[in-house]
Amino acid sequence: MPSDCTRSSTTEGFVPPVRGSRPVTGDTDPSLVEAARVPAWLVAPETHAPAYAPNGQRRRRGFLDATAEQSARVLRQVVVADATAARPGLLQRLDPRTAVVAMLAVLVGLSLVHHALVLLVAWVVVVGLALASRVPPGDLGRAWVAVPAFAALVAVPVTLSVVRAGDVVVTLWTWHGVPQGLTAQGLVAAALLVTRVGCSVSVVLLVTATTSWTRLFAALGALGVPRVFVMVVSLAHRYLVLLTGVMADMVTSRRVRTVAGVRHDRAGRAVLGASVGALVGKAHQMADEVYQAMVARGYRGRTLTLRLFRFGPADLVAAVAVTAGLAGLLLWDGALG
Amino acid sequence: MHVPDGYVSPQTCVVALAATVPFWVVATRKVSDVVKTKDVPLLAMFAALSFLVMMFNIPLPGGTSAHAVGAVVVAIVLGPWAAVVALSVALLLQALVFGDGGVLAFGVNTLILAVVMPFVGLAAYRLVAGRSALTSRRRTVAAGVGGYVGINAAGLATAVFLGVQPMLFHTADGTPLYSPYTLAQTLPAMAVPHLTLAGAAEAVLTAGVLAYLVRAAPGRLAATHPDPVVAVGPSAGSGPPVRPRRVRPATVAGGFVVALVGLCPLGLLAPGETFGEAAPEDLDLAGLGLRAVPEGMERFAGFWSHTLIADYGFGEGQNPVLGYWVSALLGVAVVGVVVYLLGRVVEAVVARRGPGQPEPPRGRTTDGPAEVVDGTIDLAAGDVQVAVTDAV
Numbered sequence: 001m002p003s004d005c006t007r008s009s010t011t012e013g014f015v016p017p018v019r020g021s022r023p024v025t026g027d028t029d030p031s032l033v034e035a036a037r038v039p040a041w042l043v044a045p046e047t048h049a050p051a052y053a054p055n056g057q058r059r060r061r062g063f064l065d066a067t068a069e070q071s072a073r074v075l076r077q078v079v080v081a082d083a084t085a086a087r088p089g090l091l092q093r094l095d096p097r098t099a100v101v102a103m104l105a106v107l108v109g110l111s112l113v114h115h116a117l118v119l120l121v122a123w124v125v126v127v128g129l130a131l132a133s134r135v136p137p138g139d140l141g142r143a144w145v146a147v148p149a150f151a152a153l154v155a156v157p158v159t160l161s162v163v164r165a166g167d168v169v170v171t172l173w174t175w176h177g178v179p180q181g182l183t184a185q186g187l188v189a190a191a192l193l194v195t196r197v198g199c200s201v202s203v204v205l206l207v208t209a210t211t212s213w214t215r216l217f218a219a220l221g222a223l224g225v226p227r228v229f230v231m232v233v234s235l236a237h238r239y240l241v242l243l244t245g246v247m248a249d250m251v252t253s254r255r256v257r258t259v260a261g262v263r264h265d266r267a268g269r270a271v272l273g274a275s276v277g278a279l280v281g282k283a284h285q286m287a288d289e290v291y292q293a294m295v296a297r298g299y300r301g302r303t304l305t306l307r308l309f310r311f312g313p314a315d316l317v318a319a320v321a322v323t324a325g326l327a328g329l330l331l332w333d334g335a336l337g
Numbered sequence: 338m339h340v341p342d343g344y345v346s347p348q349t350c351v352v353a354l355a356a357t358v359p360f361w362v363v364a365t366r367k368v369s370d371v372v373k374t375k376d377v378p379l380l381a382m383f384a385a386l387s388f389l390v391m392m393f394n395i396p397l398p399g400g401t402s403a404h405a406v407g408a409v410v411v412a413i414v415l416g417p418w419a420a421v422v423a424l425s426v427a428l429l430l431q432a433l434v435f436g437d438g439g440v441l442a443f444g445v446n447t448l449i450l451a452v453v454m455p456f457v458g459l460a461a462y463r464l465v466a467g468r469s470a471l472t473s474r475r476r477t478v479a480a481g482v483g484g485y486v487g488i489n490a491a492g493l494a495t496a497v498f499l500g501v502q503p504m505l506f507h508t509a510d511g512t513p514l515y516s517p518y519t520l521a522q523t524l525p526a527m528a529v530p531h532l533t534l535a536g537a538a539e540a541v542l543t544a545g546v547l548a549y550l551v552r553a554a555p556g557r558l559a560a561t562h563p564d565p566v567v568a569v570g571p572s573a574g575s576g577p578p579v580r581p582r583r584v585r586p587a588t589v590a591g592g593f594v595v596a597l598v599g600l601c602p603l604g605l606l607a608p609g610e611t612f613g614e615a616a617p618e619d620l621d622l623a624g625l626g627l628r629a630v631p632e633g634m635e636r637f638a639g640f641w642s643h644t645l646i647a648d649y650g651f652g653e654g655q656n657p658v659l660g661y662w663v664s665a666l667l668g669v670a671v672v673g674v675v676v677y678l679l680g681r682v683v684e685a686v687v688a689r690r691g692p693g694q695p696e697p698p699r700g701r702t703t704d705g706p707a708e709v710v711d712g713t714i715d716l717a718a719g720d721v722q723v724a725v726t727d728a729v
Contacts, residue, residue: 063394070392077434107441111347114514129391147341147436158517166511185510189517193343196515200342201436208433216433220641226367228377229426235428236388237434243385247392273545274553276390276407280414281554282547287382294378 063268064255071248079239080136084209089133091210091318096219098315102322109326110199116188118333119195125325126202133210144205148198148218155190159183213237222309237288246282250275338406338495338535339431339446342439342514345498346506353498354444357425360452364421383419384426387411391427397537405535405542408450409458409487413480413547416561417459424451449494458487458543471555471562477548484543492531496523497603520603586680594673664690 085092091099113119157163159182160172166183173180208216214234221230254271344703345353368380390407425447431437438446462483468474500520503513527593550557617630617638648669650660 063396066394067392070394074392074434081434103440107342107439108347111343111350111441114508116602151341152341155517158513163522164517185512186517189513192512192514193517197343200439200441204342204432204440205436224688231377232381232384232422233426233429235378236384237430239382239385240388240430243382243389244392247389265396269541269545270549272393272395273547273549274543276393276410276546277549277553278559279386279389280550283382283386284557287379290378290382302628 015261063272064258068248068251068255071244071251074244075241075248081209083211084135085212086217087134089135089210091129091133091206093314094211094318095309095311095315096211096215097222097309098311098318099207099211100216100219100223102318103203105322105326106203107200109330110196111204113196113329113333114192115333115336116195116337117194118189118329119158119199122329123195123199123202126199126206130206130209133206135206135209141276144198144202147201148194151197152190152194155193159186159190161186164189219309235290239283239290242286245282247275247279250278256268338450338491338497339438340442340449340498341436342441344439345442345445345502346515347441348506349498349502349515350441350444351442352363353442355453357444357448360421361425363667364418367418367702369420380419380422380426383415383423384430387420387423387427388544389431391431393542395541405484405538406450406454406488407539407542408454408491409462409484409539410480410543410546412455412459413462413483413543414550414558414561417455420455421451424455445498449491449498453494454487454491457490458483461486462543468564471551471558476551477544480547481540483542484539484541487543488535488539489528489531492527492535493524495563496520496527499523586677586684589680590673590677593676594669597672598669 085181110119110122113122160169161180161183162175164183164186166185168179168181169184169187170182171179172182211219217230217234217237221227254275387407390411391404393405393407395405408424411423413422428438428446428450429443431441432440432446459551460483462479464479466476466479466480469479497520499516499518500523502516503519506514508514516523546618547558617634620627620630622628622630646660646664649664
């Protein structure tokens with residue numbers, strides 16, 4: 001883990017404990033910390049701004065606070081994902097190629113299902129696999145809830161007959177004598193959307209949470225993705241952590257130099273433009289330095305990767321299980337009509 | 338904006354992926370030609386940068402803040418083809434790291450955010466900026482317009498992708514299998530936030546970043562702005578004369594016609610009657626809550642009956658297919674000619690006003706003496722060469 005990342009993913013030490021601020025070791029998953037030997041402060045949700053300004057007034061959350069929290073969330077998620085992938089669990093023992101191929105097959109299979117009940121059962125199986133793989137609730141689980149919850153919010157209007165005509169099953173009001181309310185087609189469509197989205201995002205997060213990034217990207221290369229592209233993705237992931245640290249430093253330094261909140265006016269927009277513009281400059285400079293370092297280590301334009309794959313019995317079992325499971329789901333879906 | 342898995346059908350994903358692949362191939366070749374062996378770290382850095390730009394919260398008037406995509410500013414700074422690669426990698430990382438955007442829907446998201454948005458936004462930026470100096474206010478405004486147009490084009494593309502799903506993929510009783518909303522619902526649903534909040538956020542980000550780079554590091558823009566950067570320094574005109582790019586009216590008319598023909602499938606997919614085109618006798622009066630055809634409509638419905646090809650066919654209704662094709666080709670030709678003539682008028686007006694003079698550079702807001710900097714960037718060699726040519 002780069003030093004930039006560890007340094008900038010906490011504010012402990014330079015955010016004074018003031019009234020209203022949350023404790024640094026808030027919603028930490030103790031088992032995660034213990035198993036992965038990650039310091040508690042590193043995975044704790046971060047409090048970037050004291051809740052009160054020096055004049056005693058409650059501080060308003062501005063765009064700098066939101067950006068700082070966002071950058072901290074990225075760093076925390078990378079740390080947590082690496083820690084989870086390092087745990088001993090059911091899916092962690094799989095060859096990454098098996099995991100990637102299975103993920104794509106399951107996603108395609110789920111997209112072909114036409115019944116919400118089938119998708120719901122598949123979702124339960126995925127959650128069961130997550131528990132068996134010791135994927136912790138919390139940061140990773142949040143996405144499992146947030147994405148389907150948003151889908152549910154999006155799907156609410158389609159259940160109403162005024163939005164999409166259909167057979168009204170629950171009458172909510174009448175319009176010139178015609179009953180209006182929830183339609184059978186709308187309810188089925190909403191259930192399909194929520195279960196399909198929830199199940200799909202769970203499958204992706206399950207695989208990415210149980211496979212370390214290096215193995216995941218190497219698997220992409222092994223499966224035929226051009227090596228240059230894989231190397232770009234791998235390096236981009238690495239630089240993402242570094243540049244996020246740089247960004248967090250910039251935003252934090254601006255915040256600590258600002259007594260009152262940064263206003264959302266021309267000055268605020270100038271700060272934003274300067275921050276992103278400075279980031280462009282740093283990225284260019286960093287790319288030059290990294291390239292020089294690569295050349296110094298023998299890089300001549302060819303990309304080589306270590307082959308660390310082993311298709312073992314667990315992979316065979318997983319491949320058979322996924323194939324049988326998908327076939328069963330699709331046959332069941334077909335039998336339902 | 339990121340379409341998650343489950344909202345679009347696998348068939349749509351395959352089509353979108355197939356449409357994106359040529360852009361990836363061309364982008365990889367073009368970027369590799371420019372940066373050569375440095376492409377790997379440079380592209381990776383750009384990809385990480387694109388990811389980070391999406392994380393910035395944009396301050397908007399009224400104390401609110403919103404996220405921007407940043408695809409247009411990436412295209413302005415790095416060029417459109419580098420933006421395609423960088424944004425595609427950033428979207429892949431987002432899909433895998435945060436579940437933001439689908440893995441199966443990766444092709445859809447890259448087509449919208451890594452192809453449509455940067456290219457459309459950059460075209461709007463170049464159209465508005467013209468050949469103005471890099472330091473001119475017009476170029477900053479152009480960047481804002483580019484960001485605004487780009488995000489709205491992406492919103493439109495997203496609305497189209499989502500809106501065609503219930504028409505193409507549904508069960509026998511009409512239950513949608515994927516995104517359940519029709520084009521009539523997705524278009525306004527995407528238009529309202531993108532024309533207001535999201536558009537403003539994108540405009541603020543794009544204009545703000547360009548203004549900063551012009552002021553603080555114009556050399557970073559040299560690769561994508563060769564002419565305006567040259568115009569900034571006193572050495573302008575010392576090199577070989579740069580031939581101005583001329584947009585020919587015929588090219589514009591041809592592009593317009595191609596765009597119209599390309600959008601035709603949308604009209605074929607749309608169900609029902611065309612809104613507002615029904616003849617009085619075709620009106621569903623009961624459905625509209627009317628007892629009779631409105632008087633004004635009745636009076637003016639037959640006001641003009643001297644059409645060349647009435648009802649897209651010949652006079653007696655013979656050869657309806659041939660009549661329809663003739664009508665379509667004639668319509669396309671007329672639209673092309675009208676756009677061409679408008680282009681000629683604009684060309685004539687511009688020619689009468691004389692060749693545009695580059696706006697004088699504004700002073701740089703530095704604490705020390707103002708410097709006129711002539712910056713050139715050599716990406717192939719990897720060195721940013723900035724030469725101070727004069728100091729005042």
